[in-house]
Amino acid sequence: MDRKRNLLLAVLLFMGFLAGCSGNENSAQAEKTEDGKVVVDFWTFWGSETRRPIIEKIIANFNESQDDIHVKHTFLPWGDIWTKNLASVAAGNPADVIINDINTVSQRAENQQVEDLSQYIDESFEKQFYPHLWETVVYQDKTYAVPFNTDTRLLFYNKAAFKEAGLDPEAPPQTWEELEEYAKKLDVKTGNQYERIGFYPLWGSIGASSWMTNADDGKGFIENGKLAIDTPRKAEALHWLLGWKERLGEKTVQTYQAEFGSEQSNPFIAGKVAMWVDIGTFYTQIRDYGQDLEFGVAPLPSFDEDSGHWAEGGGFVAEIPKGADHPEEAMEFIKYLTGPEGQKYWAMKNFDNVANIEAAEAVASELTGDEQMVYQATVENLQQTKMFPVPVEYPDYHSRINPVVDNILLGKISPEEGLKKAESDVSKLKRE
């Protein structure tokens, strides 16, 4: 009898639980606030203690200025945010605005995962943004996203080390040849041990592919729909990279590498590496952990005197997922987010490069001291920064090139053979 009662009680409890689960259903799906404003769902991956307050302040500023729109921010973990986006687009109830990768906009446009924004945009709006960023959001003459932030790579160099090595601290290396020459002078060695390494091209925020495009006059792996993987300049770049490893020795490179991975022990900040390639926000690490470091910044050295100082860039865009409930209101918010005010706030607080030209230039002139020097350099460097968006015909082509490049750098295959193989692998990938 007792047990029967227990069973009954348990069943009742489940029902209670289930009822409790569904209690939130109506309020959570609400599309309007209590005072009748339209709710715009905004998904980002900015949940950290540093970024979240900044984006939420921008949202709060926007919300205060609006009578009919209320933006609701939802943080979703980096990477997983796009899994959720895809599922919700498929089910027809996505967010209204999402932050997404700048290099894959055309993929999402082709796959009908993102709304066409052309009707909300005119030429004067477009003119607010850096052209190389705007190009990435246009697919078949239609606009599918608005650029939000970006980055570029600079050469950070230790001025004190330059003086010590008898180099002019105001004259950073201009070409690869100079870079190598300076690096050798900056090396400090006792016996077989390096006390300081002048430079190593694969440390910092740069990889082999960036050096390959830098050598090839800024030409990416796929240029205007044509493959440009197996080129003489790209092979030469790989030989050059292998040369550095050979000179310093595999063991030296690996021992140094093992010490990286975090701000406090960054070898450039610690004075153990004299030149270092990184993005603009690397400055914040120098500011926080390397107060006494005397440093300068310069564009990446060029392959030779005739080629450009090409750097590679990335970034994020704001877009409206396909099937969003309130595209018009969403676009209003995107205009604020990517407008001068929102962008300036983001840039000042995050020391990040933004897509809006007016905002970027305002920040560059408002900052002072080292902050201004670095920020100004990154803004100028955007002129020689290239984006390499993934073409629709070659989705995921990186996955074919990267393993080959890894094998080339490990010495398992020669640069010429490897690039030939990579080009033929990618050509098989082509989707009509």
Next chain:
Amino acid sequence: MKTASAHAFYKSKKFREKMKNTIVVFLLILGSVFVLAPLWWMISTSLKSPAEIAQYPPTFIPKEFHFSNYIEAWQTAPFTRWALNTLFIAVCGTIGAVFINSLVAYAFAKIRFKGRDTLFILVLSTMLIPGFVTMVPQYILFSKLGWLNTYLPLIVPAFLGSAFFIFLLRQFMMTIPNELIEAAYLDGASHLKIWWHIMLPLTKPALITVAIFSFNGAWNDLLGPLLYINDESMYTLQIGLQTFKGTVQTQWHYLMSMSVTVLLPVVLLFFFFQRYFIEGSNISSGTKG
């Protein structure tokens, strides 16, 4: 002579036994070190300062113990709320998994009906379909039911049976003698009554295994809550842990201290249930004898 050689034999056997024990203990210690090393690494990292985490070569024991990491990490986000949410989902799911699966398993193990074996194979075959294949269709289904942003998609499936648990429980129930069931049946007990009064108590060890598995699964699930929950106030601990992982840098000291905290209930639960697990084993061997 005879006794001496017997003595020597005894001695050598004892010696061999000792050797065997030493090897076994050595292997066990080695295994434990392998299993416990990551755990220790997590705990030690959780007590270090960010500067010490970055140090090379790394330290095995923190030089300074930063217990404040735990409090600070907990305070960076509404973790109390998220912990309660997770507990709620995991407890509901576990209750469902234990009772529903055992009921289904009872039918497959002890009731003869037409097409039983075919049906059982059909149930098992659902295990062949990987979760990622059904992810989007399932999401669309729950979205059409209007269950998004509720805990229903995370709990209700637990009440609808899981092939693996059904299989596990059925195999266990097969070992229970049919006479026991038949005797109860002859005494006029219904199947439901037999299940409740005979099967459940006798299959305790298997049920506890199912409970541990399903609690652990729900507690550690990231993708489910991530897909179905939109309100941050309804998030779970696993999503919360991701806040420490950024695009540029990861707050390892917070991530690890929070991971220890999140792991704690699972470990405690296991130790707590382990006692019952042994108790349960005794009952089942008792009936067999």
